Amino acid sequence: MTEKSYLQKIEEHKGIILKVVNLYADCLEDRKDLYQEIVLQSWGAYARFEGNAKFSTWLYRISLNVALTFLSKSKKAAKIKENTNQDISFEPQELSERSDFLYRAIKQLAEIDRSIIILHLDGFDNLEISEITGLSKSNTSVKLHRIKQQLTTIINGK
Template sequence: MTEKSYLQKIDEHKGIILKVVNLYADDLEDRKDLYQEIVLQSWSAYARFEGNSKFSTWLYRISLNVALTFLNKSKKATQLKQNSIQEIAFEPQELSERADFLYRAIKQLAEVDRSIIMLHLDGFDNAEISEIIGLSKGNATVKLHRIKQQLTTILNRK
């Protein structure tokens, strides 16, 4: 698996990384740092990607794990290694008013709940969500139902 194939896959699926970054980092510098950390960690793990799941599923799992770890570490705790992978630039997305409203509501959820609803909104079914998050399918289904209720409450308050 070459760096070129990795970069192509990342370019095709950068929307996944951007969604995770926008939900788990608040300011621009943190989003840039988290984006770079996800790219670096996924590159480190790419040689072990066997294709048993879709690339998007694999990338979501890595992105979410990195984001959750990132939240628990102090800012700037680790420096990125200097290599060509670091050259992948973070491009901030301009969100529509509706998307921004939804992102703000989702950010009020617990960290794992953000992951679950994001995967659901991206079209993953409950079995895929449970695989990525590491929950049983039944637990993922129940959590998703409760998250939807919570989001409805949050969105109706505004």
């Protein structure tokens, strides 16, 4: 597992990182910091990636854990001096009006609930979501059902 293969996989899956970054950080500087922290933490863990899970599942787990830690710290980690990639846009991509509305509704959820619903929307099944989040499969199913109800309430304005 070389640096080149790691960078190639990060490039292929940077959408995962950007999705997490945009859900958990509001200002541009925080997005940049969080992106860099996720890349740094995943690089540190890459040597231990055994391929038992899909790379995307592994990266989601790291990204979400780093994002949740990032939020809980009052003092942010120092910026990574090394420039990872200049052409990354930290601004959310243009979304349709409906997608933007859903995105704003998801941002109103608790941090762990955001993780669960975004994984679900990306096509991960409940077992994969439970592996990424560390929740049991049954707890994941219950939480997902409640999250959907919560989103319905938010979207319908009730």
